[in-house]
Amino acid sequence: MGVIVLFRCLLIVLFGASIFLSTACTFWRKDVVPPLQVVPRVNLERYTGTWFEIARFPHRFQEGCVASSATYTLRSDGTIEVLNQCRKGSPDGEISSTRGKAWVVDKETHAKLKVSFFWPFSGDYWIIDLGENYDYAVVGHPNRKYLWILSRTPQMEDSLYQRILERLRNQSYDLSKLIYTAPSNPPSPGS
Secondary structure: HHHHHHHHHHHHHHHHHHHHHHHHHHOOOOOOOOOOOOOOOOEEEOOOOOOOEEEEEEEEEEOOEEEEEEEEEEEEOOEEEEEEEEEEOOOOHHHHHEEEEEEEEEOOOOOEEEEEEEEEEEEEEEEEEEEEOEEEEEEEEEOOOOOOEEEOOOOOOOOHHHHHHHHHHHHHOOHHHHHOHHHHHHHOOOO
């Protein structure tokens, strides 16, 4: 009987130590980032319309795309029709387009959506920065593997771009992966 009690105590100590060590290691890991924050509220009627891509993280599904844009149309059932377009290879290249559907998953803020271009697959579309006048938007993903900086116009002032980059740094984005895609010379890279 004493051996069984001793064995149970040893198991409890080992279990407690493993929990402590895993928690401590997670706490001190440098790659652990806080949860991605979204904007407090999005008016979907104001958000719909055409957005021009200013910068993004590179992705296979946008390979070779330049002069990219996204047009969102609110549908009567509350979903959003998505039309993504770009020119292939150059600003004069062939137009490539794809249609999809988005829907709100956070009814309180309307800042967290899902988007699908190929049923049944969907991805997170989180609005993490938005101009007061809906003149720019930044779309991210909770694990920070996707990022788009969008504008209502094909160009963005360098000062605004730099402020957006600073807020993205504060959201723990690795901006070394960001590529400037607007059809002009890129703004200064900032620090």
